Amino acid sequence: MTANLQMSRRIRRTPFTSCVEKLGISGFTVVNHTLLPKAFSYSVEDDFFHLRAAVQVWDVGCQRQVEIEGPDALRLVQIMTPRNLENAKIGQCMYLPLTNDEGKIINDPILLRLNTDKFWLSIADSDILLWARGLAIGMKLKVSVKEPDVSPLAVQGPSSQEVMVEVFGEGIKELGFFQFGFFKFNNTEQVVARSGYSSQNGYEIYLNNSSLGPELWDSIWNAGEKYNIRPGAPNLIDRIEAGLISFGNDMTNKNTPLECGLGKYCSLNSGTKFLGKEDLLKEKSIGSKSQMRGIVFGGKSQSACTEPWPVLKGDVNIGQITSGIFNPNLRVNTGIALIEKGYWELGQRVGVVIGPDDIREGYVCFLPFTAPENNEIIRRI
């Protein structure tokens, strides 16, 4: 089922929207009340191979920043996440699950500590601006919480470093994975991070001045032409293969970080104080009800999952695939699913319900799909 997206001011444009329109955008989604380009003239498969061979520029301006600044900024951010921020460094990107007072996930941003008392949360699809500000007001914290004029642009793929060096200079080479620095662009200073929602090397430029959007886009584009640059988007095949889970798709505010394989970001044994800690400690002691897993399954090459596919063991529903598509690299259909206790072991045989008369045979895998333990399982399909 496809339908047009009806445009209005409420669905915000980014500084780069006019650029993707010129390049023949054919499909959008909406994240944080903002357009996220998802499809151009190529197929998802074609884009997948291109992403792994060349370089792409992605309008991810929908990754809005929640800026938290002031003497209580660190305290507020720490309350919002199970991850211990004691050693958070300026210049380091940190992936954070955010939990509510019941230990349920309400977002999973990247944290950028800009200075001692100033943070950006580069958020997934929920209004953390309202959450953080509500907490700050209620707790009478000394912070300001706002959405600055900052719109990320991603440059992803094996040739991304060459392109970035041409635009921002040799300093780009010194950025380690998940580090950020300050770089000059047209007499402005911009935050550039080595990060992005793909399995490939890549960068994100946190453009802090909307009016420079087309100029930045064109600079990247011009530098990228000799590397066969194309416009792109977070690629479903790539992110599933890499086990990059998506808030709203693979996990919602009904799930906990422990269920979603994010236990390594939960500092439960230290003195760290955060919302939902008691519930997570309890879950840890009694065990989780579900776990995030990969599912490989057979049958014809499956197009993208737009509604969850139930996963069965016999007649029993044991979970659902929430992101799924055929992977032309692994030559199997792949999906990400929360699987109930008792069924999440590697190699567990399952049925995947694509439609009423279309149930596929499949197996439980680890994430990412490229984990060596999966090889034997994938060969069974």
Next chain:
Amino acid sequence: MTANLQMSRRIRRTPFTSCVEKLGISGFTVVNHTLLPKAFSYSVEDDFFHLRAAVQVWDVGCQRQVEIEGPDALRLVQIMTPRNLENAKIGQCMYLPLTNDEGKIINDPILLRLNTDKFWLSIADSDILLWARGLAIGMKLKVSVKEPDVSPLAVQGPSSQEVMVEVFGEGIKELGFFQFGFFKFNNTEQVVARSGYSSQNGYEIYLNNSSLGPELWDSIWNAGEKYNIRPGAPNLIDRIEAGLISFGNDMTNKNTPLECGLGKYCSLNSGTKFLGKEDLLKEKSIGSKSQMRGIVFGGKSQSACTEPWPVLKGDVNIGQITSGIFNPNLRVNTGIALIEKGYWELGQRVGVVIGPDDIREGYVCFLPFTAPENNEIIRRI
């Protein structure tokens, strides 16, 4: 510019989505991370005339409920809105601007007081669930804040009462405008309100059980067939004519309720305590910078505004039209705009910038457009 909306689980379906798909939905938008059907096979004009002549059923399941319950529930809701809730009655719907600590609008829900300590906020497009819960946690209030399984379905148009009586019984006739009651449907009890986002008589059923969605839709549909029922959506021509402003379109978190014609919902002189009161008192004493107005303008019949149209006085930008379209009833182009001080008087002549070579002559009006004072102005076009 049109593009497909790319579907995924993150863009939530409603209990009625399968029903609108069967009826040939052609355009969606996204509100509260949820699909809102906007277009079927008819034009906006055709839908406008049909809405005023017959009856339509609208999937407005995206109007999510924030349920606030507990001994501190009234206190929390009152903190969130400038409207005095001292006399809020069970069975009464109340339109509420919600303001943040700077007096800026962050949503404009309908409040339903279900009992002394239990409220629903039927929200526009922002995560008030997170806002209310953040405040409650920070203030240590004795309330639960959650999103229940409640999805409104609207029945709008002059024949809506006949249709609703067939489905819910004669008791429907006793509902006054902006009142709600509890009605039986298939052995369940449902909240039904006389309300809706149109200028016509209408009702909203707050379905509290998703699995009954298709059954409820079909019951309305079957009762409506002899009244020429059609699927519909909030109609842009109708809502602009009626001056029904839209959060995210006509007002954002950069605007105050006093600017947006919502002063009558702001209890500034009483002892009511709410967030942003000081800022609103200050604005009231020094005067607002802008005011919400209608604009009528000439030239060819204009299709819907998808990006704001600047409004000029000479060469000076004095505001922008944020919702606009040709009104075939009034036979003029109509728009809603925030207009700067000094230019918001009735009959003020302005230019409306549709495109670089397309500036139209227009005039400032009152909202709604049907206000008698506007007649002479509209005739000038």
